[in-house]
Amino acid sequence: REHSMRTLNSVLALMAGLTLGVPATAFADSDRSLLQRAGIEHVLLISVDGLHALDVTRYVDSHPHSALAQLSRHGVTYSNANTPFNSDSFPGLLALVTGGSPVSHDVFYDVSYDRTLYDPANVTCSGPAGNTIVYDESIDLYVTDPATGLAVSRNVINPTRLPRGRDASGQCGPVFPHSLLKTNTIFEVVKAGGGRTAWADKHPAYDLVNGPSGKGVDDLYTPEITNVGGLDATVSVVCTVENDALKVKGILNEIHGKTHDGSASVGIPTVFGMNFQAVSVGQKLAADNATPNCNRADGDALRGLPGGYTDGSGTPTRVLGYGLDKTDAALGAMIDALQEAGIYESTLFVVSAKHGQSPLNPARVNKPGHFADLVATLPDAATDPAGIAIASAANCASGPCGLVQDDDVALVWLQDQSQTQAVADYLNKNAKALFIENVLAGPTLKLRLNDPALDSRTPDLFVEPQYGVIYTGSTKKNAEHGGISFGDTNVALMVS
Known part of the structure; x- marks a missing residue:
């Protein structure tokens, strides 16, 4: 034995x-x-x-x-x-x-953020670095089925859909x-x-x-x-x-x-x-x-x-x-x-x-909407710098302006990392309205993950919702993972 x-x-x-x-x-x-x-x-x-x-x-x-x-x-x-x-x-x-x-391999989600990479369209890796990095079904190479007119994946990656970065020799290319x-x-x-x-x-x-x-x-x-x-x-x-x-x-x-x-x-x-x-x-x-x-x-x-x-x-x-x-x-x-x-x-x-x-318990399912949308409903969201920072990250289409990723958790990458503590305080102040159980940021986050100030992929804030909460408005699913x-x-x- x-x-x-x-x-x-x-x-x-x-x-x-x-x-x-x-x-x-x-x-x-x-x-x-x-x-x-x-x-x-x-x-x-x-x-x-x-x-x-x-x-x-x-x-x-x-x-x-x-x-x-x-x-x-x-x-x-x-x-x-x-x-x-x-x-x-x-x-x-x-x-x-x-x-x-994630402390060792440094990978968080199939859709996350890296402060050193660039948008797929930025083929010269020019300008300020930082971009959402997407590694889901959208990066496949697709063809159209002539019989149905529907898209069918060829089960390979389309390199033009990948984020860009510089290799060890300084060359700009797709990051697989x-x-x-x-x-x-x-x-x-x-x-x-x-x-x-x-x-x-x-x-x-x-x-x-x-x-x-x-x-x-x-x-x-x-x-x-x-x-x-x-x-x-x-x-x-x-x-x-x-x-x-x-x-x-x-x-x-x-x-x-x-x-x-x-x-x-x-x-x-x-x-x-x-x-x-x-x-x-x-x-x-x-x-x-x-x-x-x-x-x-x-x-x-x-x-x-x-x-x-x-x-x-x-x-x-x-x-x-x-x-x-x-x-x-x-x-x-x-x-x-x-x-x-x-x-x-x-x-x-x-x-x-x-x-x-x-x-697991269906009686506990609560789908109040996406996290950033909930923040936007707060009375001072449009005037408080923390509320504005969340909105900016959530609405970032490309470039170094952050990301909000949510499921039964919310990960937040801020454009201005110096705002981290202020945003954490704002979220904690509004925890009830946002269905938040806990906010990890600063010292509490660094107990579990790498320091976001030193690691290009670690989120600035990790928001743990109350049990049963899924940050979505979708009617298609009653459970999620990621938290x-x-x-x-x-x-x-x-x-x-």
Whole structure:
């Protein structure tokens, strides 16, 4: 038992970056020998985005013959694993593949801000630096489907959509997602040791996992889930499952030693994996396929039904239950493939989540509007310098004028950082009207993150809302992630 736990902790300290009470030290030769003695030759890392520790407990108890139950019986389930501060997709995934947090890798959100970069249109990197940096579905290269007239991603990045920056030689060029990282990844470590790597995720922007070298993943597969001007699979848990299935097929091919598309035999990766979106989408949807845009017979019975939970105890709705069941079935297919390939016993199977979702209790959902819009309703917002500073950051289209990013948290980058304390005081004074639980700025923020005065990407203010508050006016979703609540951060972690 002790030997087994030491082996697990060695791997997780390297890969997970989760709060397990073990130091995130470098992977030493002694750690490697432990893995060799345990007979571990491959690691299959799965992120079921949104999956709470509570979801695992409930599902295993109610589905004793499920894949999750099988993995639980043959491994260790951690009930108190937590994502780092903050719990969005980018930092959550980087926790798994770097062992770090925004303090080390310096990545906060797929849409954030950097005081040293420039707008994509500023091809000469001229003028004052500072700009919003966008790494979501909008940076894809799109073509028009002649049959439907809809936009379809080619599942690659369009460099003209990327922020610009100067490289080490002073040349101005596009900044790819992988260039953001200030730490290496497990994929780069494995490649340096002669191993093969593979990963699948929801947007081409997950080039991120390649790490600073840009070459960490041998086989990166990123079928776009949200086509701008085309099919958005996330309007429906059924269409989301279809997108997940593309990645699952890739994993099954890789288990059998092929590339994700099955076109070549290249050997089984040393470290590989993917993310699932069906649970996350099933948690968030206020009404499944409400538009409807996902015309699938399988989805007729779910159309218009709410996602999430029916109560504060984690009982899933039919929509979320569908996502959980389909994800579990896919995990079962992976187990079967590992057994068929004869590598089940030599593969460490890790199931975790980039993030949770909040609120779990549907009775606590409160969507008062976007954070900056709420600030704008304050009586003195148009005259108080702090209110004006928030409005300026929120309305900044491009250039060094700041950003307000919100979900179930609000991150604020100010144009004038000397106003930080005044803005924090203003927000605290109006905390009730703004549904604020806590404002981190100055010394309190530096206890958790890097100093914004010294780090170009750290926000000046981190606003934690009251539990259940989502800073949005959207009627499409009843839960979000990105914050630091228990629902956001207490995620699944199974090692089998």
